[in-house]
Amino acid sequence: MLEPVQMLISVSGVALVLLLVWLATRRESPVVLGGEAGARALIERELLGFEVAHLAVDVGGRRALALSRDGKEVALAYVMGSRPTCWRLPAAGLEPLGTRPAGEGIVAVDVPTGDFTRRTFSLELQADDARSLLGLGRWAAA
Amino acid sequence: MNLHFPDPVQYAIPIFIAMILLELAVFRFTHRDEYELRDTTASLLMGFGSTIAGALVGGTIVVVSNWVYGFRVWNIGPSWWAFAILFFGDDLCYYWFHRWSHRSRLWWAAHVVHHSSQHYNLSTALRQTWTGGPILTWVVWLPLSLVGFPIQMILFQKGISLVYQFWIHTSVIGRLPAPLEAVLNTPSHHRVHHARNPRYLDANYAGILIIWDRLFGTFIPEDAADPPIYGLTRNIGSFNPLRIAVHEWVAIGKDVWAAPGLVAKLAYVFGRPGWSHDGSRHTADEIRAEWERLGRPVMHASPS
Numbered sequence: 001m002l003e004p005v006q007m008l009i010s011v012s013g014v015a016l017v018l019l020l021v022w023l024a025t026r027r028e029s030p031v032v033l034g035g036e037a038g039a040r041a042l043i044e045r046e047l048l049g050f051e052v053a054h055l056a057v058d059v060g061g062r063r064a065l066a067l068s069r070d071g072k073e074v075a076l077a078y079v080m081g082s083r084p085t086c087w088r089l090p091a092a093g094l095e096p097l098g099t100r101p102a103g104e105g106i107v108a109v110d111v112p113t114g115d116f117t118r119r120t121f122s123l124e125l126q127a128d129d130a131r132s133l134l135g136l137g138r139w140a141a142a
Numbered sequence: 143m144n145l146h147f148p149d150p151v152q153y154a155i156p157i158f159i160a161m162i163l164l165e166l167a168v169f170r171f172t173h174r175d176e177y178e179l180r181d182t183t184a185s186l187l188m189g190f191g192s193t194i195a196g197a198l199v200g201g202t203i204v205v206v207s208n209w210v211y212g213f214r215v216w217n218i219g220p221s222w223w224a225f226a227i228l229f230f231g232d233d234l235c236y237y238w239f240h241r242w243s244h245r246s247r248l249w250w251a252a253h254v255v256h257h258s259s260q261h262y263n264l265s266t267a268l269r270q271t272w273t274g275g276p277i278l279t280w281v282v283w284l285p286l287s288l289v290g291f292p293i294q295m296i297l298f299q300k301g302i303s304l305v306y307q308f309w310i311h312t313s314v315i316g317r318l319p320a321p322l323e324a325v326l327n328t329p330s331h332h333r334v335h336h337a338r339n340p341r342y343l344d345a346n347y348a349g350i351l352i353i354w355d356r357l358f359g360t361f362i363p364e365d366a367a368d369p370p371i372y373g374l375t376r377n378i379g380s381f382n383p384l385r386i387a388v389h390e391w392v393a394i395g396k397d398v399w400a401a402p403g404l405v406a407k408l409a410y411v412f413g414r415p416g417w418s419h420d421g422s423r424h425t426a427d428e429i430r431a432e433w434e435r436l437g438r439p440v441m442h443a444s445p446s
Contacts, residue, residue, distance in 0.1 A: 006152055013159030014186050017265070020163060021177045024170045031175075045441060048340070048432050078379070081178040083260035085377040090422055116392040118379025 031082045032061035039064035043075045046086045050075055056133045058123045059106055065123055065133065067091065076113065076121050087121075089113065109133065145220060145294040150301035158308055162264045168314050169263075176313065180381040182265045187383040188255060189268030199275030207284060207293040216290035224295070229350075231286050232299040236349035239282040241360065244344055244426075249279055250415040251390035258386050260373035262336050267311035272387045303349045311336075317364075327352045330364045337370030339441040340433035343426035368440045375416070375429060 033039040040052050043066050051069040058064060066075040068091070076087040102108035107130040111121045125133065169176045218224045243253035252274040259266045274280075286296050310332040317323055317330045327348035335346040345362035348355050355361035364370065378389055397410040397418075406419040416425040424432070433439065 003152075006155065010155050010159075013156065014190075017159060017162050017166070017186070018179065018183060020166055021179050021182045024166060025175070025177060025179055028175060045439075048429065048436060048439075080260060080377060080379065081181050081381065082175055083178075083373070083377075085260065085373065087376060087379075113379075114396075115379060116389045117382075117385050 025082075028082070030062065031079050031084065033057065033064055033077055033079065033084055035061065036064075039066070039077050042084050043077050043086050047075055047088045050088060054133070056123065056125050056129045058125065060124065063121070063123050065109075065111065065121070074111075076111070078121070087113070087115070145292055147220075147294050147298035150298065150305045154305045154308070158264070158268070161309065165264050165312055165314055176261055176263045177265070178261060181259055181261050182263075184381045184383055184386060185259060185265040185269035188272070188386060189270055191272045191383060191387065192270035195272040195275060199280075203275070203280050204293055207287045207296070210284050210287040211290075211293065214288060214290040218290040218292075218295075220292075220295060224291070225299070228286070228291055228295055228299050229302075231289070231291070232283070232296065232303060233349050233351050234354060235283045235286065236300075236303060237347050237354040237358070239279055240347040240349070241358075242282070243279065244347065245414055247390075247394065247413055247415045247417070248277060248411055249274075251394055252277055252279060254374065254390045254415075255386055257336060257374055258378050260377055262311065262313055262333060262370070262372040264308065264311050266336070267308045269386075273391065306350050307332075323352075325351060325353060331355075331361075333370045333372075334362050334364050336372050338373050338375050339368055339371055340430050341365065341368055341438070341441075342370060343375070343430055369442075371441050375424075375426070 033042060036055055036057055039057050040055055043050055043052055043055075043064070050066075050073060052066045052075070053069040053071070054067045056065050062079040064075075064077040066077070067073075068075070072091055074089045074091045076089065077084065079085075100108050100110075102124045105127050106124050107127050109123045109125060109130055111123070113119060113121050166177055218227075240253075243249040252271040255271045256266075256269055259269055283296055283300070287293060307327070310327060310329045312329050313333060315329040318326070318328050322328065323330065327346070327350055331346045331348065331352050334342045337343075342362055345360050346352065346355050347360055352361065378386060380386065380389070394411060398407045401407045401410050401419055409417055409419070414425040414427075416423050416428070418424075
């Protein structure tokens with residue numbers, strides 16, 4: 001185990017690292033997906049063989065949900081800290097929990113993922129986008 | 143044999159911190175966003191937790207190693223030649239421990255923690271597992287006790303290896319001179335290991351010497367045309383250390399519960415990571431095969 005002096009050095013060092021990381025990164029603009037084009041490119045690049053048929057991007061620009069052309073899969077794109085990434089889930093059984101108002105003309109859609117690290121994937125969408133997404137027969141029928 | 147060796151990791155901690163600060167400064171002045179506060183915090187907390195977890199199982203490891211040592215073939219004391227042989231022996235054990243940690247889901251559930259950051263910087267080196275001890279990942283080193291190396295010597299050499307592997311977790315250093323790249327595990331080789339590009343999956347398991355990968359056919363060089371993108375083929379969605387530590391265990395539990403039949407249940411525990419009974423998920427080999435089928439597309443850096 002660490003001696004007290006070594007423990008003090010370690011704790012102080014960790015605190016210093018975190019302080020300097022905070023100072024170095026606090027003014028950085030939040031990373032976004034880059035609109036529909038960026039989200040589509042990200043999904044199709046990261047998820048081999050996934051062809052986006054329908055895409056809805058969160059109003060904050062950091063999350064998106066896409067349905068595949070064959071209707072069998074859903075892609076969830078999001079920014080984790082400062083790194084965009086995607087999940088690929090079977091469309092079958094993946095139903096939105098529901099919607100709730102999230103501001104004027106904005107609707108929040110919650111999608112249960114079944115994943116321990118992010119149980120619910122929430123998107124805030126323009127009302128039209130939400131209606132379009134939720135009304136997609138292929139997803140509803142999947 | 144009454145031996146005592148210092149713990150190299152304890153002495154290296156101030157150097158670790160100084161190197162992280164130096165790397166942070168380099169990224170700051172080159173305008174690269176390689177550090178993220180929550181990511182770094184999670185990595186450092188995983189490192190602390192790993193130290194505690196290691197201390198909890200350390201006694202068991204020593205007891206079992208000493209028991210095996212009782213059946214030793216030779217009596218090997220601390221001499222220069224003994225440490226020279228141990229250097230290679232420990233590194234070979236590390237290679238197989240690491241390879242199996244990527245190819246069996248049981249051990250992957252512990253090791254996945256180390257790959258769970260989408261960043262590749264020196265703090266990532268400290269993002270270590272909390273659950274490797276209880277699932278016996280340390281048994282790979284028991285042959286060294288059977289050969290005749292005292293546990294104190296083995297632990298010392300493992301510490302040296304751990305300290306060596308810290309500095310290779312960086313994208314600041316490009317490539318080293320060719321003779322070094324040929325023999326040593328370098329930042330370039332280890333970037334490949336942490337990459338999730340299909341081209342690079344399941345490669346470069348080396349600790350200190352890359353020769354094992356070259357020898358056993360798992361070496362893949364870094365390709366400037368396909369820069370490494372870091373993290374998991376399916377990244378985690380949390381910076382919470384507890385979730386990072388146990389997420390794959392939870393996933394295994396869910397899969398085993400839902401699997402049809404004993405064979406599938408066992409395969410979810412002992413099979414390759416990514417295996418699924420219904421083909422809904424994919425192993426590294428399957429991902430690479432699909433990538434080949436699609437014409438080997440390059441995985442560019444994500445937009446920001």
